[in-house]
Amino acid sequence: MNVFGFCKDMVIGRARNLSDKNIFHHMSLVALLAWVGLGADGLSSSCYGPEAAFLALKDHTNLSLFVAMGSVLTIVVICMSYSQIIELFPSGGGGYLVASKLLNPTMGVISGCALIGDYVLTIAISVASGADAAFSMLPLEFQSWKFKFSIGIIIFLTLLNLRGVKESVILWVPIFFVFVGTYTFAIVWAISAHFGDLPNIAHGVVADVRMDHLEVGWFGLMAVLLKAYSLGAGTYTGIEAVSNGLNVLREPRVQTGKRTMFYMGASLSFVVGGLLLAYLLYHVQHVEGKTLNAVLFENLTSGWPSWMSKGFVFSAMASSAALLFIAAQTGFFGGPRVLANMAVDRWMPTRFATLSDRLVTQNGVILMGLAALLVVGATAIFASGGLVNTLVVLYSINVFITFSLSQLGMVRHWWLDRAIEPKWKRKIAINGFGLLLTSGILVSLCIVKFMEGGWATLFVTGILIGAAFWVKNHYRRTQKKLHRLTELVAAAMADEALTSQIKAPAPCDTNARTAVFLVNGFNGLGLHTLMAVIRMFPKVYSNFVFLQVGVLDAGNFKGASEVENLREYSQKEVTRYVTYIGKRGFYSESHIALGTDIVDEAAKLCDVIADKFPQAQFFAGQLVFKDESLVTRWLHNHTVFELQRRLYQHGRAMLILPIQV
Helix, strand or coil: CCHHHHHHHHHCCCCCCCCCCCHHHHHCECHHHHHHHCCHHHHHHHHCHHHHHHHHCCCCHHHHHHHHHHHHHHHHHHHHHHHHHHHHCCCCCCHHHHHHHHCCHHHHHHHHHHHHHHHHHHHHHHHHHHHHHHHCCCCHHHHHHHHHHHHHHHHHHHHHHCCCHHHHHHCCHHHHHHHHHHHHHHHHHHHHHCHHHHHHHHHHHHHHHHHHHHHHHHHHHHHHHHHHHHHHHHHHCCCCHHHHCHHHECCCHHHHHHHHHHHHHHHHHHHHHHHHHHHHHCCCCCCCCCCHHHHHHHHHCCCCCHHHHHHHHHHHHHHHHHHHHHHHHHHHHHHHHHHHHHHHCCCCCHHHHECCCCCCCHHHHHHHHHHHHHHHHHHHHHCCCCHHHHHHHHHHHHHHHHHHHHHHHHHHHHHHCCCCCCCHHHHHHHHHHHHHHHHHHHHHHHHHCHHHCHHHHHHHHHHHHHHHHHHHHHHHHHHHHCHHHHHHHHHHHHHHCCHHHCECCCCCCCCCCEEEEEECCCCHHHHHHHHHHHHHCCCCCCEEEEEEEEECECCCCCCHHHHHHHHHHHHHHHHHHHHHHHCECCEEEEEEEEECCHHHHHHHHHHHHHHHCCCEEEEEEEEECCCCCHHHHHCCCCHHHHHHHHHHHCCCCEEEEEEEC
8 A cells, every 4th residue: 555545544534345245334323423523513503693682682682682582493394394304305395395396496505506605615614613613711911812723623633534424523522511511500590599589571472572673673673683583593504414315314314303303402492591591591791712611611610619600601502512513514515515416417517426435425525615715714814704604604694595495495386286285274274384484584674784794605606606507517518519429329239139140159268458447327328439540450459349338427326216217327338338349249248346445446446357358459439529628627527647647557458539519
């Protein structure tokens, strides 16, 4: 093993064994682990969502009770509506798939691009907020290190997620439950210690409502509440992660997903509502360099012994910071999955659907990490209102674009299926109410925060949508150009029907000249390459061998049955070449392999064939486009050139035949 391979195995891990029939079971998450890995994004939003809402009320803090009730209601409705999405899309119902199938592909692309931006911002805001929580425990002179610390955490999480989903989750389980324990204790303590003050709080709320009504009227009062409620929209982010990440859950996935959604909704409702009430009970105010939660915990423990107070505050804030870093995991889970789904449908470059030997969508993980680094860096330079506050605005708008489109798709689905769905009224009511809430928040955010950064997320998302349509059009044009090659398949099928010209296959002579073809299905490219070799080297080759690598990607890596289907499909396709050339009197055989790395698996097959047939010559076809550029080259597969270099290193020749389209 070379130095690079050794370092890769140490940092990322060894390649997974695809022959292991229990591989999906080993990689999947039970509900408890899914709550940690996918639910942490939602729960971690309690570190910044309630704070944003509470601070937006300014001198009207008693109104936070209404914001708390509205927040809890919104969480419950969104969780219930996404539970219905899980039932309808048991293989994974992220916003992209829901909008694509229930509305139309264009809406799907808008939702998918918003989701990609959402997950990039999930990483950025979670890390930035986690850094805020961590540095709340340190003196002010350490604040200058916060940005560098955030960059280091993003790089660490990127490397961690290249190892795999389960490995990146298990590491955080103890920290997750420290957070749950400390926050639960703090909320219960705060309420029980001020239980006698609750009637006074109620009277204060009534007095504030009357005073505000006299000063600004009912419209002004509702505007204050709506602004605080909207700015706390970061609280609801991450709820969609479970429906989007069903593919990593343990079977039965629907039940596991719904159980995870319940854990997430219950814990988030309790923490968010409890924190807003605790802020009010302790009259928490903003302190420079500290989060509201840090201030709350210091006030809450002020009467404790010094060592106990400092220990509790440190534990709570350290677990808050760590939970926010766990929440960034959701971006690394969901973002690459959305990219992969869009790549399978040719809205994104197909390389985003490929898997690494750890069965991770490696290109997507790396892209999410790089994009998060760019966002954190750009926001730190240009944002004037604070890194986290600016990111919350950008983050929430994209989240609620996806929320709204998903709810609209579900409402349309239940209405169209009302004749066959007996409970359609209840289900459409849940999604309809969810649509009203999410679209209302989206409009409010866009209006209130458009000039404070909202325009930026809409602009960037618009650019991403435009890029997706450009990629789709490119692949569509390429498909049209390839149409003439598919005519060879029809000709070959017609040729096979001429049974009068069939000859008996020749016996195998391993010492005879052998033409070995790398193919990817019985298609125009493979047949064109075969015909070109026969035409260029008439009566030279006696043996014809066909090799095909069945590539496991995000489109087919969904279960053991899908892997077996890929194996059967690959064998069926390559056998058609054997039948086709065998009828012309030549000896022919086929070999297949399954894997994530085409070059590696193909090179292994070539070694086997070269040992059996010493006179083997390897051939492959490569499409050549007249208008090729750096961008279009990145959109297509050029693995034959890498395979050619690999074979050259082994002293074997490979001829690549250019096929212009």
